[in-house]
Structure formats: C-alpha cells, structure tokens
Amino acid sequence: MTQAVAIAGENLTCRRGDRILFSELSLEARPGVLTLLTGPNGSGKTSLLRMIAGLLKPEAGRIVFRHPDGAAFEEEAAQLIHYAGHHDALKNQMTARENLAFAAAWHGAARDPAAALERLGLKRQIDLPVGYFSAGQRRRAAFARCWMSGRPVWLLDEPTAALDSAGRALVVDLIAEHVASGGTVVAATHEPLAEGAAEFALA
Amino acid sequence: MKGFLALVGRDLRLSFRIGGGPFLGLGFFLTVTAMLPLGVGAKLNLLGEAAAGFLWVSAALASLLSLDRLFQADAEDGSLDQLALGTLPLEFAVFAKALAHWLTTGLPLTVAAPVLALMLNMPEGGYTALFVSLLVGSPVFSFAGAIGAALTAGLRRGGLLLSLVVLPLFVPVIVFGAGAVSAAINGFESWAAFEFLGAVSLFAMVLGPLAGAAALRIHLS
Secondary structure (H helix, E strand, O other): OOOOOEEEEEEEEEEEOOEEEEEEEEEEEOOOOEEEEEOOOOOOHHHHHHHHHOOOOOOEEEEEEEOOOOOEOOOOHHHHEEEEOOOOOOOOOOEHHHHHHHHHHHHOOOOOHHHHHHHOOOHHHOOOEHHHOOHHHHHHHHHHHHHHHOOOEEEEEOOOOOOOHHHHHHHHHHHHHHHHOOOEEEEEOOOOOOOOOEEEEOO | OHHHHHHHHHHHHHHHHHHOOHHHHHHHHHHHHHHHHHHHOOOHHHHHHHHHHHHHHHHHHHHHHHHOHHHHHHHHHOHHHHHHOOOOOHHHHHHHHHHHHHHHOHHHHHHHHHHHHHHOOOOOOOHHHHHHHHHHHOHHHHHOHHHHHHHOOOOOOHHHHHHHHHHHHHHHHHHHHHHHHHHHHOOOOOHHHHHHHHHHHHHHHHHHHHHHHHHHHHHHO
C-alpha cells in the first residue's frame, strides 16, 4: 500500500516574465485518483507541475501536502514526489542501468533498476548507452525511473509523448496500478489517460 | 553519503566518456607550455623565472576549459531538476560536481606541473613548492568556478562570459601560488603562502556550493 498523500494548491499565481499564466488557482489532488491537467499549449501545465514539485516558487499562494486526515506532512515535497519532466534527464553516455542506478542512489528507490527497466520492456537494452535509444525508448526509461522510485506522488509531464501503442498501454497500466494502490498521480497531458480521472482544465 | 558518492562517480564516468577525462585539460596544459618557449625564444633564464607564474596561469585556463559544461549539460537534459529533488540539498550536488571537476582537472594538472616546470627550466628548489601550492590552491578553480558555471548554466555560449566572471576570483590564488614558488626558489620560507592558499580553498569549498546552488535555483524557476 502506498502512502496516501493529498495535495492542495491554494490561490496559486504563476508569473513567467511579464505574463501572468494563471492566478487565484486552487487545485486538489487526492490519493487514489489520477488527476489530469489539461489545457492548450502555454496554459501553464508544466509550470503548475513544477510548482507542485517545488522547483518553481509560486508568485502567490501555497502548496500543501497533507495526510488524508488533514495533517500536513513534515517531509519536504522533494521526498514525497517523483517528477518526470518533459526532458528525460538521462545521460546519453551512460547505459540505461547506470542511469537508473544513479537515480536510485540519489533519490532512493523502492525497486531494482534492472527490474524497472524490464517492466517497461527494455530488457534487451539494459546495458546499452541511452544515446542509442529512440525517443520512445528514452521515454520508457524515464518512466521506469519513476516506477522504480516508489514515491507516493507522481508528477508526470506528457508521460505518453513519443510512446508507441504498447508503451502507452504499459504506462497507462502502471499509472492505474499506482493509483489503485493509493498513490497520487498528477499528469499534464493532451490524452485521456484513463477513465474516471479527475480533470483539471487550465484556461 | 551514498548519493553524494554516486554523483561524484557519475561525473567522473561522464568526463571520461565525453571529454577524455583528465587528458583534455592536460593536453591543453602541455600544448600551451610547449608554445611559451616558441614565443619567448630560447632564453633559459627568462623562462625559468617566468615558469611558476606561467604554469599557474595555464593551470587556471586549463581548468576553465571544461568549467562551462559543469551544469550546462545537466540543465539541458533535465538532470538538474532531478538533482534539485534528491535526498540531499542542491548544495551537496554542487559540491560533488565541483569535486569531480577538480579530480579530472586540478589534480592531474598538479601532478603534471613539476614535469612541465622542468621543460621551462625552472630553478631547483621550486618544484616541491609548485606541487604543494597547486595541490592546495587548485580546488579554488573548481569550487569558485562552480559559481560562474552555475550563473551561466542557461546560456548557449556561456564560456566567454564565464571566464569574465570567474577569472577575477582566481587572482588571489594565482598571486599567492606563484609567489610561494618564487619564495621557495629564492630560499625564503613559503609556509605562510600555503596557509593562505589553503584558507582560500576552504573558503571556496564553502562559498562555491552555497552561491552555486542559489544561482541554480534561480535558473530552475
């Protein structure tokens, strides 16, 4: 069972340069629910995800991580989340296994790197430098890192971009599995990833 | 600690796989040193006198060569986001990366410097001082340099700007480093200069990661 974490964004304002992307935005992501962030390009989906991850400071408002009973978490956001951005954060000169082994050492991990890569269908490419990977294989490796992390909250930016239909099904399955075990998933996407997902539309 | 060592190991590995590890900086160091006599002419006294200062300046420039990529590569491929979200604060990531940079530049340059000093006819008595002063002082190139590297992480052609930002920070170590060698050659006690170099190094090891991490956080947001 994954630790239950509810995320509440209160009156968030995001400013990029001179432009206000969104203001007075409040959002809630509950454990056991897939929350989809939708909206046109440039509406601030990535910025909102980065805000939840703690990489981007909101201009106004705040983000709180809570236990289901309402008490705030003592840990910092960085220890609860796994952020899978639209860059894959993989080193071309290192093999897939080396990339994930480093992530496991740096972030801590619940699963074995090799097992995670196998789960995402990269068994034969485990010891291949990531530089030889196709865009879809890179995406799979990046998602393998997310699955490996064992963090309760997954923040996913376009998780199915560049994936083939099999890869897409795999990712959708793993997201569903994580949500079913009580995890919290917030995904910025243009695709309907699952039925029964809570949708949060940015204008 | 595990994460810290993993990051140092990752950067060492990447440095060997991308840039030939320590050999790129060493090659630069060697080439520039070989060119000095070509420019100055075969004036052995002149070369010997200038050797210490020249080697210190070349070591600074050789360190600068790979400094611009210190955070840029991580900023481009998204790794910087992951480094900022680790179990250790970003300051430790900057420290680990600067340490790996020193291990692949400052340390090999320190080892090579006495040999190159021989090429330049440096007088006897200065070799130990040259080695020790570089060993103690060269971490400044990586740790103070990390501040500039963090500030220019988002710039495409940040290398030139980086030199303008960090070279002034290198001035004190070059002055005292080359000074310590001259003092040793002339038979003076150079202990005070080593102590000063050590102090500057320690200062850079504290300030570099703090300021570097602050600059990276601005870059991330």
